[in-house]
Amino acid sequence: MCVGGTTTLLFGCADAPGADEGEGTGDGAPTTGGGDECPDPFADGVMLGVLDGFVGEAQAAVGEFQGQGLDGRLALDLGTLEADGLIIDNADFFIRTALPDQLDLEQPWTINISGLVDAPLELSLAELAAMVQTSRVVLLECSGNGSNRAFGLISAAEWSGVLVADILELVSIQAEATAVLIAGFDEHSQPSSQSTPGCSWVFRFDELAAAGAMLVTHMNGEPLPPDHGQPLRLIIPGWYGCCNVKWVDSIRLVDDSEPATSQMLEFATRTHQTAAHALAADYSAAIMQQAAMPVRVEQWEVGGQILYKIVGIMWGGTELTDALAIRFDGDEPIPVEVCAPHVTNDTWTLWSYAWQPEAPGEYEITMAIDDPAIPTNRLDSGFYARRVRIEEI
The missing domain is CATH 3.90.420.10 (Oxidoreductase, molybdopterin-binding domain)
Known part of the structure; x- marks a missing residue:
């Protein structure tokens, strides 16, 4: 969990598994990541709860095995991800x-x-x-x-x-x-x-x-x-x-x-x-391109105000990047500071973003990698877009 305090709303913080385990290598030997402690705008706040999923998604199909053989499916509940359980x-x-x-x-x-x-x-x-x-x-x-x-x-x-x-x-x-x-x-x-x-x-x-x-x-x-x-x-x-x-x-x-x-x-x-x-x-190599998406939205009270913590994951790609950005309803991308930094493409990085919506209503959240040199076809197409309903501000 990020530590410290700040009042800024344009904030991102992440715990990357590679910071402890290192980036995987072919012989299993890890490399270590570094990084200073992250300021946390929620440090003095109280979490009020977690929003009930994302709008229009089949939450009932998560965490329960269904089907058999070629049609056997089990989906992970991404909303439960924490930095110590990746x-x-x-x-x-x-x-x-x-x-x-x-x-x-x-x-x-x-x-x-x-x-x-x-x-x-x-x-x-x-x-x-x-x-x-x-x-x-x-x-x-x-x-x-x-x-x-x-x-x-x-x-x-x-x-x-x-x-x-x-x-x-x-x-x-x-x-x-x-x-x-x-x-x-x-x-x-x-x-x-x-x-x-x-x-x-x-x-x-x-x-x-x-x-x-x-x-x-x-x-x-x-x-x-x-x-x-x-x-x-x-x-x-x-x-x-x-x-x-x-x-x-x-x-x-x-x-x-x-x-x-x-x-x-x-x-x-x-x-x-x-x-x-x-x-x-x-056929070209079927490599997962760099991608990211929110996995849950928490509601907090900080300094007497309602503040939302968007928690997400970043994965895929072949290069390390510090160009993660977030969009609301297709507006201009806002940089997300991933801290500790992105240190591995083998697995995922957990990030968070402090958000204070202007009004109640539904919002579409999409992520971007603000670096044209990094392929992000699926991300740019809106494939990982998720909608959230805000009742209280």
């Missing part, structure tokens, strides 16, 4: 697709490495466990995250496993290979009206290496839960959740003639592709 417990971490009912987890598990290699390889979980292990705190967001579930298809956890680059060193890769198709078990007895089965994605070698992609067996220090990919899933930091393949059972080396997978086609428009290309080689 790593989400396994039981609360969002679910976009639940365990396939055709998968027998009691059977021995192997990963088949094939395709453009001199000799195929079958790798057991025991052999994988004997390799060098790495851990990293990484945020995942479903590319279809939206207001229908109060934007709750997003969470961060610590993942542990083996770098994909180390696994690929176990085979002799042929010269014509340009990419890696990673696939997982995705057979369900119940068809879905919303999703196409086929849990797989094609990655270029440099994409996997740059991201520090891992095949993980543990989540927050525990074996992967069934709905999160037990016994093995891909984590590719910075990429949308649809690329983080669950129940991984095959790795295939391919060339530029490889067709796009069904999953790549299904999520093309949601991952900033220019089209649903027929060839996997024509």
Whole structure:
């Protein structure tokens, strides 16, 4: 929590998880962030309560598992986020697709490495466990995250496993290979009206290496839960959740003639592709661009006046930024000072903003990154806009 005091209303304050844990690195080693203590305009105030959600969003769909298989969903209640709880417990971490009912987890598990290699390889979980292990705190967001579930298809956890680059060193890769198709078990007895089965994605070698992609067996220090990919899933930091393949059972080396997978086609428009290309080689990296949104609005009394504290998150992107800004009803962006500073793109940063509305009524809150060099297509489109109703000023 920020400490100190000030009377300014144009104020932002944030606690970034990286300030303690550091920015994740491929070998699991953290870097540390710094920063002075933050002045807090609410330090001498009294919190009166939290506004009842955001207008027009399906709050009932949050925190309760619904559906099954391809239609299994669990949305995180973002309104509960606090600076000391930004790593989400396994039981609360969002679910976009639940365990396939055709998968027998009691059977021995192997990963088949094939395709453009001199000799195929079958790798057991025991052999994988004997390799060098790495851990990293990484945020995942479903590319279809939206207001229908109060934007709750997003969470961060610590993942542990083996770098994909180390696994690929176990085979002799042929010269014509340009990419890696990673696939997982995705057979369900119940068809879905919303999703196409086929849990797989094609990655270029440099994409996997740059991201520090891992095949993980543990989540927050525990074996992967069934709905999160037990016994093995891909984590590719910075990429949308649809690329983080669950129940991984095959790795295939391919060339530029490889067709796009069904999953790549299904999520093309949601991952900033220019089209649903027929060839996997024509896809750009499905990286989450920088984004931000409010997650709750608190009502406070400070010095005899009503003051509102907008608490939000910032995530995604590939660069650190101090250009976060907030808009009300589409007006000019107002800078938000994120303190402690933004220090990692692996996970999210929690920020807050002191606001005194001019009148009761509904307000649309949107965020911006006031730096044209940082891509923010989804943010700029108003995708993460949220509306709040103010009754008292």
